[in-house]
Amino acid sequence: MQPTKGKGSRWFELRRWDFWSWVTAAVYLFLFAFIVYPLFSLLLNSFFNDEGLFSLENYANFVKLKYFYSALWNSLKVSALTTVFAVLIGVPLAYVTTRYNVKCKGLIQILVIMSLLSPPFIGAYSWILMLGNNGFLTRFFHEIGIPFTSVYGWKGIVFVFTLQFYPHIYLYVSGALKTIDTSLEEAAESLGRSGFARLRTVTLPLIFPTLSAGALMVFMASFADFGTPMLLGQGFKVLPILAYEQFISEMGGNPAMASTLSVILIVCSTSILFLQRYFVSRKNYTMTGLRTPKVQSLRPAMQWLLTGCALLVACVSMIPQATVIVTSFIKTKGPVFHPGFSLNSYKEILFRVPKAIMNTYSFSFISIVIMVVMGMLVAYVLVRRKSKLTAALDGLIMIPYVMPGTVLGISMIIAFNKPPVVLTGTWVILVVAYVVRKLPYTIRSSTAILHQLDRSVEEASISLGVPPMKTFFKTTGRLMAPGVASGAILSWVTTINELSSTIVLYYGATATISVTIYSEVFTSNYGTGAALASILSVTTLISLIIANKLSKKGLQV
Secondary structure (H helix, E strand, C coil), X not given: CHHHHHHHHHHHHHHCCCHHHHXXXXXXXXXXXXXXXXXXXXXXXXXXXXXXXXCCHHHHHHHHCHHHHHHHHHHHHHHHHHXXXXXXXXXXXXXXXXXXXXXXXXXXXXXXXHHHHCCHHHHHHHHHXXXXXXXXXXXXXXXXXXXXXXXXXXXXXXXXXXXXXXXXXXXXXXXXXXXXXXXXXXXHHHCCCCHHHHHHHHHHHHCHHHHHHHHHHHHHHHHHCCHHHHHHCCCCCXXXXXXXXXXXXXXXXXXXXXXXXXXXXXXXHHHHHHHHHHXXXXXXXXXXXXXXXXXXXXXXXXXXXXXXXXXXXXXXXXHHHHHHHHHCCEEEECCEEEEEECCHHHHHHHHHCHHHHHHHHHHHHHHHHHHXXXXXHHHHHHHHCCCHHHHHHHHHHCHHHHCCHHHHHHHHHHHCEECCEECCCCHHHHHHHHHHHHHHHHHHHHHHHHHHCCCHHHHHHHHCCCCHHHHHHHHHHHHHHHHHHHHHHHHHHHHHCCCCCHHHHCCHHHXXXXXXXXXXXXXXXXXXXXXXXXXXXXXXXXHHHHHHHHHHHHHHC
8 A cells, every 4th residue: 555655645746736846847857958968978978089988088188289288278368368458448448438428328338239249250250351361451551561461360369359348348347337336435535545546446346246247258258259260260279169170070070079178168168157256255345335426527628538439449349340231232253342332242142042041030039939938937936936946957057158159069969969869950959059058148137027026916916816827927927028028139139140059050951141151251252241241230230229129118117
């Protein structure tokens, strides 16, 4: 009788599960299937040599061979320099626009955000058109006698990364400077501290957690990026490129070594994340925030000077988008541009690669629908059903945050390239990769909205006899929708621009716009590449406008 009682007891416990218990179980199943299992497969694969024997040979080769460990040094060098220069640009720009009455603040912010949302490889492509070996600015410099080689090499990569990623610093620091408690700065001033000394000893230490979070975003983004180093490197290898080349090679790939390099990439990314958290946790940065700073009025001459400087920085970072749009209308034949304007580049892409355009929008749309539904459900579980189980779920969800796209792609091919589940070579694997890679951002925007909603509305609905699931979809979900939609549109923008995971996972029939641009640039078809890049830039602008309108509606709800 005892076993029967045990089964009945278990069945009784199962029947007590509510809708949110099943959601939690389903999300855990999804994460284990598409994050934990691929990562475990990747790690396991890194311990086998070419003969299929268990060995540490791959890790030993990484340590011994300069070809491998120099790529790690190159990645760290480029990422560190990018972070430093991004801070040097982003912090002054944020300080000027938040503390002083400079003009055109709205325009500056729009330009900065637009430059952030554009994919880095489009920026690299644009600077090739301007400062490449045959770029029009390169030719101009040579004509007036200024010695200039080209934008290629590690210096060019740092330059493009800096202009692409400094908006992270600007946005993070702007938010912190608007909420800082000015009484601490005033106390320093009363003690005779000069303006720069107050900034260095009071203001910057107070915003250090926020600044370090922005710096971490810059470092991680530049450390994981694939497209820009691939286009500009010309022999300068970074770790994501080396992992890709080891996995997909004309001479026959080495998946085991690619797995080893991918594991090292994840270890480095995770270490940087924990290092940032360690430095932030060492000190207490709390303040009352009762006296937020007032915007200081400047004399007209200084006001126009700072406005000009801020606009100059924002406009320079928008040059890549302007360049691709203009050059997409110039007559071209392969790599050579001819005088005059035409729509030939657009006609050519509509004739040659219409499927890539359709793939981009259809795959991204499917991914966003899944992300929005999952994001809202998971956010509710994390915010309203707090427990050790949901805390662990939150940690699992953030794993893709430290995974470069190239690593995610390699891990998914290793995991799903053989029975019982074969996804390699299908569009499904691209959609799954997009969802896994972008889901953390959708969940974060959903949890932020949910924290602002009062529980009393849904409690009243449940008390009237409406089931929890129905209450969520009819009440809570509707209240969350505007804010979630604006966050989802930003995820949509990054999804349509995704290159690093797509280039590993796609095959001919599932090529997207980003992969096609990459291919067009490498075959020197600059006109068609510019036309495709313009489509992405215009889509990004329209999406940003829609997100802005939705966020304003969300504030009114």
